[in-house]
Amino acid sequence: MSEALVRVENVSFAHNGRTIFDNISLNIEQGKITAIMGPSGTGKTTLLRLLTGQLKPSSGHVYFGEKCINTLSQKELYKIRRKMGMLFQNGALFTHLTVYENVAFPLREHTKLSESMIRDVVLLKLEAVGLRGARDLYPNELSGGMARRVALARAIALDPMLILYDEPFTGQDPILMGVLVKLIKELNDILQLTSIIVSHDVPETASIADYIYVLAGGHVVGAGKPQNLVADDNPHVQQFMHGLADGVVPFHYPARDFMADLLSSGEK
């Protein structure tokens, strides 16, 4: 078993008085693909933001390597983020820059490489995601899947140690999903990255993840290798992994009795 690159220790987080996480702990192992799964609204994206230091936990600690993320100064935080790449849900490409310039952006910001070196690196990264031919296009000329691949090339431009994927599979057709699954797997193995995937697409994620954490209601309700989780007998995990409409996670948003609601006509 290899060492943990990211450790989340007893983290609680509340936002606007609503508790989102209640004392959760996770270990992300080096060189592995770890998936964080759970139904929508369980704060998966919030967890990513806690990992990157964009949000601070109410209590507990987040460690990246040896450093405790939530106590770093803004400057140190920016420094450490150069070792992380993040793929946003919709790519978040800079719309005023071409594909080429988008991938070159982190290089220009953080390195003093010559223009020809930058060109080599950018073309290398674009080749890795198969979009070397699209380098002169603007983001609005790309399809959603292509934009995500460009964003992936940008995220790995600085050769990070850790890469975080925020819902990489949502809204993709099956072919593109296959492409992305293959890319994430290959990049992780070839570049020896550590990957964290936040997703609710069970089969795709389960096919490449080495380890899965299932979140529900602010707790970790299940953890383990994919094949073990499918057989897990926790009702939350069962419902989520098999896609059942109603179970422990109710179909209805909490409300008072339906009959009483209908009969009280005065208020809204």
Add this chain to the structure above:
Amino acid sequence: MITFVQHVGRLGLSICTEVGRAGLFLSKSIWRKPRSSQKLHLLAHTLFNSGVLSLPIIIVSGVFIGMVVGLQGFNILNKFSVTSELGQMVALSVVRELGPVVTALLFAGRAGSALTAEIGLMKATEQLDAMEMMGVDPLGRIMLPRLLGGFISVPLLTIIFCAVAIWGGDLIGVKWLGVDGGAFWSNMQNSVDFRLDVVNGLIKSAVFGVVITWMAVYQGAAAVPTAEGISHATTRTVVYSSLLVLGLDFILTAMMMGGW
């Protein structure tokens, strides 16, 4: 009655927090240093967006406002047969009031709304988050150059507006209505004071520039990242900055007349 007072109190408090937040935002962004190699490049970009692209509307409205003031002034002055004072009238009204105020209002509509929408959309499409994740500070990379670009652009645009408007007044007064050109320009020179009229007008426009750009960039950064939120933020930019410009114009004019 009590609820009314409570309402006023709540409104006052929310205004105070909003102003405080905006102030904090401004001071935070101003003290960021982008990397020096990029400073000029970024500034050139924002000067282009807020300055050069506003030039056509500024020049066209400058000419027309100068011509209208010339025409109206001529009709009034003609009643007293002192049309030779037309130059003075056009120059003073343009340099003291119309130049700074109209330029500021046009800038709020043309460049301010664009700034808000641009930054709001960058926020909505997570571009600002992405930048932060790459270890690049959006305050220094995005906000600061835009603020500086606006601070510089507005006085420059005001100068151009004034020059063009006076030329428009000359066009109507001298070339068309036949006021004596020599009297037009010499009366103007005798009555317009560089320090008291021109410099004071530019001080006003510099203040307007700061207020509008600050408002625009802050509204963009504070916008709710949805289509509706951005449209609200854009509207707020134009409405609030126009009102602030007009209110500040009165205060500044009163201060300047009071011997400032």
Add this chain to the structure above:
Amino acid sequence: MGQKSLETLVGFFILLAIAGLLMLAFKVSNLTTYQGNDTYDVKAQFDNIGDLKVRAPVTVAGVKVGQVGSIVLDPQNYRATVILRMDKSANYIPDDSSASIFTAGLLGSNYISLSPGFATQFLKDGDVISETHSAIVLEQMIGQLLFNVNKNKAGAGDSANADKS
């Protein structure tokens, strides 16, 4: 658009603004005729300054040599004390010159005209012009004119009556 053409346009914008500022400074305002420091102050007292304003021109034979710096009421003798801010280059005005307040045209603004005397001493900073002529107040003048006309008419009537008798 390339970075080069963008920078060119920004440069063009800044140059345009500088040209505009130069026009405002030298063609529209009085920056060329007046620099603040190169002046000396001369005092003059008038019984009545009429409609004279600060920054009104001071002329000799119609040529501008300075402007009115400030106007205050002297609390001792209730006369108006006017400080004339004279151009440094106009340092050859005899110190027995007299100052008068005239009106430019029928409805124009008031200005001060200096008529040179014959002394060999020239005016310098802090000097006082002793001989002054007040502003001609149009209403008074018209009043006097009407009074004289009436008197003449009355006189003419009297003499006509005298002829008859």
